[in-house]
Amino acid sequence: MKTPNGHEIIQLFEQFSPKRLAEQGDPIGLQVGSLSHKVNKVMTTLDVTEEVVDEAIKQGVNVIIAHHPPLFVKLGAILTDTPKGKIIQKLLTHNIAVYAAHTNLDVANGGVNDLLVEKLGLQDTNVLVPTIQQTMYKLQVYVPKTHAQDIREAIGQAGAGKQGDYDFTSFSVDGTGRFRPVGNASPTIGNLDQHEEVEEEVVSTIVEEVRLSSVIKAMKKVHPYEEVAYDVWKLEQQGEVQGLGRVGRLTTSKTLEDFLQVVKENLPVESVQVVGKRETVVNKVAVLGGSGRSYFSYAKRAGADVYVTGDIDYHSAQYAEEMGLNVIDAGHYIEWVMVEGLAKKMNELFKMEKWDVECIASTVNTNPFRVR
Incomplete structure (x- = not known):
């Protein structure tokens, strides 16, 4: 199983909670540390307090995904004898990155x-x-008829073909694919320097912009060709309203x-x-x-x-x-519901990617109010 780095973790997270869903001026994204290192454990939290950071250190966490940005107001200086400075110092000392997902996680489906x-x-x-309406795209991919169902299943699982109360929608046309492998090609079908004809199917579907990259990735993963032929068009029709x-x-x-x-x-x-x-x-x-x-x-x-x-x-x-x-x-x-909810979601995504990484939910109660 693969051990991803922090950038890959966040790219996966942003497939369902992209930054563009956030309100203008919301200080989301990486706030402390680096995403370049390998990640074995992620932790979700509502707030980043010193107690939360201590928990992350104890649990061997590499990346914290927080709903409330710890640096909501920009700092003019990092003074380690202040509460905020002390938290930042601990995070940097233990190489823990903090990524904030605020209003984008409020808006996101499943958020x-x-x-x-x-x-x-x-x-x-x-x-x-x-607050936002999805831009829609048409995806059209050319695939041998023997693998067309695999493509339909993969792109549908990745979120393509959603129309109202229907999913996995697509349209197909039969055709003939022609090519000649040359140079260092390693063709699935055919031989080097020889013209080849293959019975193919053109599979067409629609995809929301937020899911486009993950759908293309899923399509390429199961496509038998080393060079995949596909087209993407931006559509005039608008998609789902989010907010x-x-x-x-x-x-x-x-x-x-x-x-x-x-x-x-x-x-x-x-x-x-x-x-x-x-x-x-x-x-x-x-x-x-x-x-x-x-x-x-x-x-x-x-x-x-x-x-x-x-x-x-x-x-x-x-x-x-x-x-x-x-x-x-x-x-x-x-909003604490996101702590356990997001940890569950991330673990499901890690399992789908077959990554050797775990997401845990912080157990620290960060609510400053107490009822007497």
């Missing part, structure tokens, strides 16, 4: 907000705050009081603050991890019976009450 949806048991979900937060429905109606218990039982919270009458019937729920006070109007327009988010101040709560929006402030720490 923070989808993990919250899963925990709350919401169905038929949609994006709450649209912050989600809105969906409960499988059964609940009162706001009963739904509070669902939140407390399934999210990492000790207490919540509530705006609204507890007997209110809840069917439709909006959720947005982190600070969600700027998006009340989106939750209201989506017809949400309640909006679950964090960091709601006094005057914002009054505004929500005035506009008739029920709100559950469960705190910023509900």
